[in-house]
Amino acid sequence: MKTLKKMAFVATLAISITLSGVVVAAEKIVVGGKNFTEQQLLTSMTAQYLRAQGYEVDTRAGMGSAVLRSAQENGQVDVYWEYTGTGLIVYNDVKEKLGRQEGYEKVRELDMKKGLVWLTPSDANNTYALAMQAEEAKTLGIETLSDLASAINSGKELVLASNAEWYAREDGFRPFAKAYGFKLPRDQIKRMDSGLTYTALKEGEVDLALVFATDGRIPAFDFVLLKDDQNFFPDYAITPVVRQEILDQNPELDDQLNKLSGLLDNEAMSRLNAQIDVEREDIEKVAHSFLEQNDLI
Structure with a gap:
């Protein structure tokens, strides 16, 4: 009971x-x-x-x-x-x-x-994106990733900072470069930790950096995101x-x-x-x- x-x-x-x-x-x-x-x-x-x-x-x-x-x-x-x-x-x-x-x-x-x-x-x-210093992008007339590909294909030497994961993964650098129709020599790609790509771009050690679209350092460091005009990057x-x-x-x-x-x-x-x-x-x-x-x- x-x-x-x-x-x-x-x-x-x-x-x-x-x-x-x-x-x-x-x-x-x-x-x-x-x-x-x-x-x-x-x-x-x-x-x-x-x-x-x-x-x-x-x-x-x-x-x-x-x-x-x-x-x-x-x-x-x-x-x-x-x-x-x-x-x-x-x-x-x-x-x-x-x-x-x-x-x-x-x-x-x-x-x-x-x-x-x-x-x-x-x-x-928070998709992947490529960023440039706003002033350099304006000087070179680069607003989109297709503009970037055209600049590289016309002989402009640009150095990219990328983390190691994106460089190697299936939706990473190689299929990205193939989709936009350009090639970047290996010595123009610097692989580093994700956080360091922002510093490298800010200090002018590279011309381009792989970034994440929601990162607060993009506006703080006066970077501009290049428009993915061929919609390569997934949501x-x-x-x-x-x-x-x-x-x-x-x-x-x-x-x-x-x-x-x-x-x-x-x-x-x-x-x-x-x-x-x-x-x-x-x-x-x-x-x-x-x-x-x-x-x-």
Whole structure:
């Protein structure tokens, strides 16, 4: 009898907590992130936001892309922000050119079979881009990537800074150069860490740099992005990806993360990234301030 009364009390308590609107997480949620500024910011932002919603949260920040993806597939990471282009090309080996919505629907469909759910994509598209110093681009009359190809093919010697990953990957330098119809000698390509490409361009060590479109250093350093007029680069919409098991256990989680996703666009991400990389503000504080300004905490 005592056991039955105890069970009834627990059930009543659970119902009252649910009705009161308090989030009851089934278990600790592990938020992961990659090892560059934007991802560290998104990890912090997500963790702080979910804690404010009543979840118990652990973080796994600063991971390599492949390691992070593997950790999520293995159930060691529950949620992180991924890029649609990466999900399609790197993790699902999709080579066909797809538009923004088509790409999102395709990667969502493919990853659903693996127990991973792509929620609503943000308006932030952190695609690859090539940048030049604005003054040099204007002097040379280069506004588009086709203009760049014409300049190289006419004999203009331009040096490119690229990270090692993009130089080698399937949607990287070689297919890019082939699509735009130019060749760049190996001694005119300097491979380096992603963050150093911005410094190399700023200091005039190179003429071109591979950059990420939402990086705050682009406007801060007076760079100009060359227009991808042949639409070579796929869309890299920043999107929260969650394990289905975690969504089943936490039915409000998708709406909560979608609310956060809806606040992110290129302008917001560029501004936040600049606060960290240019103004040297603390990542945790930048994330907290953004959440506070948008009434999420």
